[in-house]
Amino acid sequence: MAFNSTTYSTASSDISTPRSSSPSYSVNSARSSSSSVSKRMSISSRRSLSQFNPMSSVDIRAIEAQMKMASLDGLRGYSQNHYGEVQQYRNTDYVPKSSACGYQVLREPLWNKGLSFTPEERVSKNLTGLIPHAMESVETQVARCMKMINTRTTNIDKYLYLSSLKDQNIDLFYRVLIDNVRELMPLVYTPTIGDVCLQYSTLYTRPEALYISIKQRKSIKTILRNWPYPSPEICVVTDGSRILGLGDLGVNGVGISIGKLALYTGAAGIHPEKTLPIVLDCGTANEDNLKDPFYLGLRARRPAPAVMEEFMDEFMEAVHEVFPNMLVQFEDFETEKAFNFLERYRNQYKCFNDDIQGTGAVVLGGYIGAVNLSGVPIEEQRLVFMGAGSAGVGVAKQMVEYYTRRGLSEQAAKDKFWLVDTKGLVTLDRGDKLAEHKKYFARTDNNGHQFRSLEEVIEYVRPSALVGLTATFGVFTESVVRALKASVDAGGVGRRPILFPLSNPLTKAECTFEQAIQWTEGTVIFASGSPFSPISIKTTEGAVTYYPNQGNNVYVFPGLGLGAILAKASKVTDEMVYISASSLSESLNAEEIHKGLIYPRIERVRDASVIVAREVMKAARREGVSELPESQWVEWEEWGDVALTKWIKDRIYDPLK
Numbered sequence: 131m132a133f134n135s136t137t138y139s140t141a142s143s144d145i146s147t148p149r150s151s152s153p154s155y156s157v158n159s160a161r162s163s164s165s166s167v168s169k170r171m172s173i174s175s176r177r178s179l180s181q182f183n184p185m186s187s188v189d190i191r192a193i194e195a196q197m198k199m200a201s202l203d204g205l206r207g208y209s210q211n212h213y214g215e216v217q218q219y220r221n222t223d224y225v226p227k228s229s230a231c232g233y234q235v236l237r238e239p240l241w242n243k244g245l246s247f248t249p250e251e252r253v254s255k256n257l258t259g260l261i262p263h264a265m266e267s268v269e270t271q272v273a274r275c276m277k278m279i280n281t282r283t284t285n286i287d288k289y290l291y292l293s294s295l296k297d298q299n300i301d302l303f304y305r306v307l308i309d310n311v312r313e314l315m316p317l318v319y320t321p322t323i324g325d326v327c328l329q330y331s332t333l334y335t336r337p338e339a340l341y342i343s344i345k346q347r348k349s350i351k352t353i354l355r356n357w358p359y360p361s362p363e364i365c366v367v368t369d370g371s372r373i374l375g376l377g378d379l380g381v382n383g384v385g386i387s388i389g390k391l392a393l394y395t396g397a398a399g400i401h402p403e404k405t406l407p408i409v410l411d412c413g414t415a416n417e418d419n420l421k422d423p424f425y426l427g428l429r430a431r432r433p434a435p436a437v438m439e440e441f442m443d444e445f446m447e448a449v450h451e452v453f454p455n456m457l458v459q460f461e462d463f464e465t466e467k468a469f470n471f472l473e474r475y476r477n478q479y480k481c482f483n484d485d486i487q488g489t490g491a492v493v494l495g496g497y498i499g500a501v502n503l504s505g506v507p508i509e510e511q512r513l514v515f516m517g518a519g520s521a522g523v524g525v526a527k528q529m530v531e532y533y534t535r536r537g538l539s540e541q542a543a544k545d546k547f548w549l550v551d552t553k554g555l556v557t558l559d560r561g562d563k564l565a566e567h568k569k570y571f572a573r574t575d576n577n578g579h580q581f582r583s584l585e586e587v588i589e590y591v592r593p594s595a596l597v598g599l600t601a602t603f604g605v606f607t608e609s610v611v612r613a614l615k616a617s618v619d620a621g622g623v624g625r626r627p628i629l630f631p632l633s634n635p636l637t638k639a640e641c642t643f644e645q646a647i648q649w650t651e652g653t654v655i656f657a658s659g660s661p662f663s664p665i666s667i668k669t670t671e672g673a674v675t676y677y678p679n680q681g682n683n684v685y686v687f688p689g690l691g692l693g694a695i696l697a698k699a700s701k702v703t704d705e706m707v708y709i710s711a712s713s714l715s716e717s718l719n720a721e722e723i724h725k726g727l728i729y730p731r732i733e734r735v736r737d738a739s740v741i742v743a744r745e746v747m748k749a750a751r752r753e754g755v756s757e758l759p760e761s762q763w764v765e766w767e768e769w770g771d772v773a774l775t776k777w778i779k780d781r782i783y784d785p786l787k
């Protein structure tokens with residue numbers, strides 16, 4: 131493979147006044163020609179600075195003053211709390227005054243441009259000799275990274291390579307991720323991130339998040355102010371108590387906050403400087419962690435719920451005070467806490483819960499498409515949910531909303547759902563103390579009969595769709611899936627069963643794609659939480675390829691967050707969440723619809739996020755929670771979606787382009 135490359139010579143001794151004399155260099159590629167490179171740079175610098183304005187109202191004069199201070203103070207300013215503000219100049223004409231500063235440019239992941247620095251920048255930033263001579267196109271650098279990833283044999287090693295790239299050159303990391311999302315998303319996110327969380331204490335080399343321990347609860351504001359970047363706008367916070375389907379991982383759960391935020395940037399273009407991963411370290415019930423000599427968290431049991439609630443109140447207040455614009459995404463809190471905190475804070479702060487609302491919306495988004503493909507009319511849809519935790523109940527509630535918007539009464543909509551947990555069908559008269567969040571869906575029409583197994587429930591309900599959110603591998607057995615197919619077949623020829631084994635990571639999926647295809651003779655409409663590969667089956671008429679769908683909340687939370695931020699929403703309303711689902715279902719292109727997919731291909735996740743963000747923004751405005759000026763909305767109303775879409779696209783991060 132031949133890559134574009136540029137050679138040049140610029141010894142600083144050749145050039146006494148860098149800005150007035152041009153270095154000599156020869157260029158092999160039109161794309162990398164000096165004038166086009168520097169032109170591109172200056173355009174991207176301007177764009178990059180202006181990107182901040184709508185999202186954080188940066189005061190340019192304050193920045194200029196800060197720049198002066200930074201260049202006067204040299205590296206001293208860098209180590210202070212507010213050095214992050216200096217970083218906002220990385221794409222402006224900020225010129226470090228000493229070669230030590232030049233070295234610092236290479237050491238700061240948000241400034242480092244790897245081998246993309248132009249000859250002029252190498253001189254003006256005192257980089258000459260500090261990096262290899264070659265000036266490479268972005269494509270070449272991305273190809274090198276992919277080669278390095280592909281030479282590693284384990285997914286954890288691939289993850290570690292990517293993580294260290296992120297630590298050195300953020301722009302390149304995101305370019306590599308965005309351009310290779312199908313291959314790399316499973317590494318920076320589920321399923322690999324699950325293994326990373328399991329081993330986080332051992333893999334740890336450097337901090338990447340805020341670690342707020344319950345022992346430091348009086349210092350939360352100070353800790354938040356220690357974050358180096360000045361005005362983050364989105365944080366993903368977990369207490370590690372239910373990481374994916376892996377249970378309580380304590381402080382090691384921080385990997386999920388880091389992974390989700392990588393996707394806020396990769397899948398929706400929120401600038402990396404605006405993202406803040408947080409773990410609340412409140413101890414753990416995980417014995418393995420408590421015994422592990424490398425464990426990095428508090429070696430204590432989790433506090434009583436009331437104490438946790440006080441701590442959470444303090445955290446939310448502190449975030450609001452230190453970063454008033456912050457959108458808080460709750461992630462992987464165990465079920466009771468997840469529901470409690472969402473209810474407690476949703477009207478007071480800008481926040482949402484990804485497992486209840488994000489998963490709810492993404493599954494609804496896919497279900498809308500699946501119903502159309504299934505041939506089972508809406509009136510005949512009957513859904514069994516295996517798993518009645520935060521995700522199960524969150525998904526079912528979004529679907530109730532879908533049905534009420536189609537004219538059903540709330541009761542009739544609710545009656546379409548049968549939730550099953552480890553004790554069997556959730557009924558009001560089951561005789562155990564039902565958790566609060568399960569009561570809404572508890573059946574009362576069971577005539578005193580209790581159904582203890584999933585098979586019994588399927589036999590009784592004869593559903594059209596089966597959704598799994600149990601965090602238990604293999605719960606959808608052959609007999610369960612065949613019974614689902616039989617009940618759908620009984621309704622008429624050509625009908626297709628909907629089967630969503632959604633638990634993460636892959637080791638927790640309720641069944642595999644291959645099993646689902648085999649047990650339904652290929653008729654299944656399938657979506658899983660973590661990605662399965664397509665399957666080719668040889669038939670007498672040649673090979674048939676079946677494509678799975680990934681019903682993961684990555685199709686929702688980045689766009690929902692981007693929309694809430696750009697709309698300057700004061701809170702995230704139910705309508706905004708619902709719209710994220712319905713707009714997702716409308717984001718497929720003709721090719722995807724033709725292929726029978728129910729989600730856009732993952733390569734198009736950024737396109738889908740823009741659509742979701744746009745519709746979420748409009749919903750925020752309808753709901754009266756957008757704090758954007760009215761004149762702006764009036765203008766968009768005149769120009770329609772095209773103008774708003776362009777406005778969003780102009781604000782999203784697309785590195786090294």
Ligand SMILES: O=C([O-])CC(=O)C(=O)O
Nearest residue numbers: 320374375485634682683
């Ligand atoms: O992280 C994911 O892949 C989806 C999710 O929120 C979960 O499983 O808790």
Ligand SMILES: [Mg+2]
Nearest residue numbers: 461462484485
């Ligand atoms: Mg989650």
